[in-house]
Amino acid sequence: MGHGEETVAAEPIADPDDPRLEPYTRMRERDLVGRTRRFIAEGEVTLRLLLGPRARFRAESILLAPERWPGLAPDVAACRDKPPVYLADKAVMSAVTGFPIHRGVLAVGRRGPEPDPAALVPPAPAPALVLGLAGLTNHDNVGAAFRNAAAFGADAVLLDATSCDPLYRKSIRVSAGAALIQPFARLAPGQDWLTLARELDLEALALSPGAAESLDDLATPKRVLLILGTEGPGLDAATLGRARPVRIPMAPGFDSLNVATAAGIALQTIARGQGRLATVG
Amino acid sequence: MGHGEETVAAEPIADPDDPRLEPYTRMRERDLVGRTRRFIAEGEVTLRLLLGPRARFRAESILLAPERWPGLAPDVAACRDKPPVYLADKAVMSAVTGFPIHRGVLAVGRRGPEPDPAALVPPAPAPALVLGLAGLTNHDNVGAAFRNAAAFGADAVLLDATSCDPLYRKSIRVSAGAALIQPFARLAPGQDWLTLARELDLEALALSPGAAESLDDLATPKRVLLILGTEGPGLDAATLGRARPVRIPMAPGFDSLNVATAAGIALQTIARGQGRLATVG
Missing domain, CATH: 3.40.1280.10 (SPOUT methyltransferase, trefoil knot domain)
Known part of the structure; x- marks a missing residue:
């Protein structure tokens, strides 16, 4: 891959028990919020804000239905953090998270320190x-x-x-x-x-x-x-x-x-x- | 009962199958809206508006948890239509309607003709x-x-x-x-x-x-x-x-x-x- 090229890759995941999906299996909110200081973002508009220049938090990983990836790849490429992108069918996404995923766009974000x-x-x-x-x-x-x-x-x-x-x-x-x-x-x-x-x-x-x-x-x-x-x-x-x-x-x-x-x-x-x-x- | 006295009575109902509760057992909305031209109002603020002078529809009946009756009796007494009031425990209300009734205040209203x-x-x-x-x-x-x-x-x-x-x-x-x-x-x-x-x-x-x-x-x-x-x-x-x-x-x-x-x-x-x-x- 040549110097200066902005290439981002996405990793297909078929197994709901894949350890990379573990943060998405803990979507019971108390766990996410209290113990791990993470949050869940859903949907394309929200993901674009999380990846954009005004975001106050960084994305730790992104989980997409495969058909959503081409439209969002430029946003990931332009994001300074380049979080890993996982691709899984909506059925796998729903099995992992425990609720129906309609839009096929999820991300786990990491909270920062609380400002004064x-x-x-x-x-x-x-x-x-x-x-x-x-x-x-x-x-x-x-x-x-x-x-x-x-x-x-x-x-x-x-x-x-x-x-x-x-x-x-x-x-x-x-x-x-x-x-x-x-x-x-x-x-x-x-x-x-x-x-x-x-x-x-x-x-x-x-x-x-x-x-x-x-x-x-x-x-x-x-x-x-x-x-x-x-x-x-x-x-x-x-x-x-x-x-x-x-x-x-x-x-x-x-x-x-x-x-x-x-x-x-x-x-x-x-x-x-x-x-x-x-x-x- | 003397002429000019404004007295309203409420009828306790213990049996979820009481026929007077039938409109409340049909709270699947399509049925109510499409076939019978009725609607359901919930909660004290909404009931007061339905009984008040600005209401565009009339209450057909009211179903209350017994403890809500004293506070609402004056509103029923002041209402021109004097709809029947039924009293039932919240457990009976929930059994009749098929979903949990927290506030203990329900009414069935009747739609009017659609205005131009x-x-x-x-x-x-x-x-x-x-x-x-x-x-x-x-x-x-x-x-x-x-x-x-x-x-x-x-x-x-x-x-x-x-x-x-x-x-x-x-x-x-x-x-x-x-x-x-x-x-x-x-x-x-x-x-x-x-x-x-x-x-x-x-x-x-x-x-x-x-x-x-x-x-x-x-x-x-x-x-x-x-x-x-x-x-x-x-x-x-x-x-x-x-x-x-x-x-x-x-x-x-x-x-x-x-x-x-x-x-x-x-x-x-x-x-x-x-x-x-x-x-x-």
Whole structure:
């Protein structure tokens, strides 16, 4: 093979017990997440993000149905890490993982060290937009919030200790892969939102349907930490009392939004106010 | 019982084969939807909407775990239809329906006749905001779009013939009950969006990530039909070519939104532009 040629090979695997497939046989999430610090990515869009320049994690291996390989080989060739690629029929993939694999695209990724929240936020006086998720225990909502954070260019997503894992399989899927490129960090146990906001020179806005102030009437702060609580109970009184409560203007009579949708709408309003959205195509 | 007293009674049922529970034993959705024109509502928030003044359908019966009855009796008493209320333990409820009933609140509702789209849209020159869903075959997305339509005060939701049923159990649940109060209608097979828009004097805006015009730069039309297609393929070329394509301004590099979230953001932008949102609490 000549110098300078970008050639990548894929290895066919027919035996579901092949030891190279072992990480895929451990797809019970607790094992993956807790013990081995790995995660599973599914689908072509997500794999492309995992292999691309914005990925915050590296792929350890890739498992594809053979017919998916030609379309994805250029992405693997362009990826700096060149993870091994295994090819197996969907029937073998399903046997290995224990659930039906429809799209024929899987990868195992390796988590990095958890960053410090401060490391992800641009220092003052630069503009900043940070999303804080408090007590979000539903993987769909966390994934959807990440998708919206990426779409509206949030600098970081911060999660409290009780919010669920953005790298859980379903979170990644619902995020459309945003969980793999959107910078995020977890608060230390006991670390509180308002102290953090003060330390990072962010104005803490607490989204709450009952707030007197509407987001549309707000002179957008240059540096924002937007905090959302879970649907139903919402944010705790201590956070609400110390932050600046704001609400999304809605029609009278049905003031009910999904928490991730609310995050998206509020992020868009703030990002627009900060001038960070491409309004001219 | 004296004249003028509002008393409602509930009937305990212990036998899963009691004939009064028969509609609940047919919860396979195709049967309910296609043959009997009924639907199932679950949960307290949704039941309250079904019994309330904005409901577009009537409850045929209600099935509650006994402990839920005291809290809901006032809503039944205030409801004009006074549907019969049956009480059964959650174990009986689960045995009857064939899936685990956690919240202990179910109702069977009866669909009405399908309205004509024109009947739901305020006549010109009044302002109008109508959401059009084209080819949405995912019940979560349809439910979430209804929730957002209700939150931002859309006059109506219109669905093409291929979009799925807003009164499917999962759609109602994801809509947080909005599917029971938000006026909606289905296009006749072959009826096209642009002809309908012209007939109803609505400006057709087609949401598309590739559109040149940003929603934020738009002088909001007074009467809008906002059309969304499914994620991925998007709207068909004929609709895009004849409508006015608009996009949601996003951050560079990740222009990907869930279709229901996109509907929510676009509806909010338009409703705000039309002055129909309560910005002062």
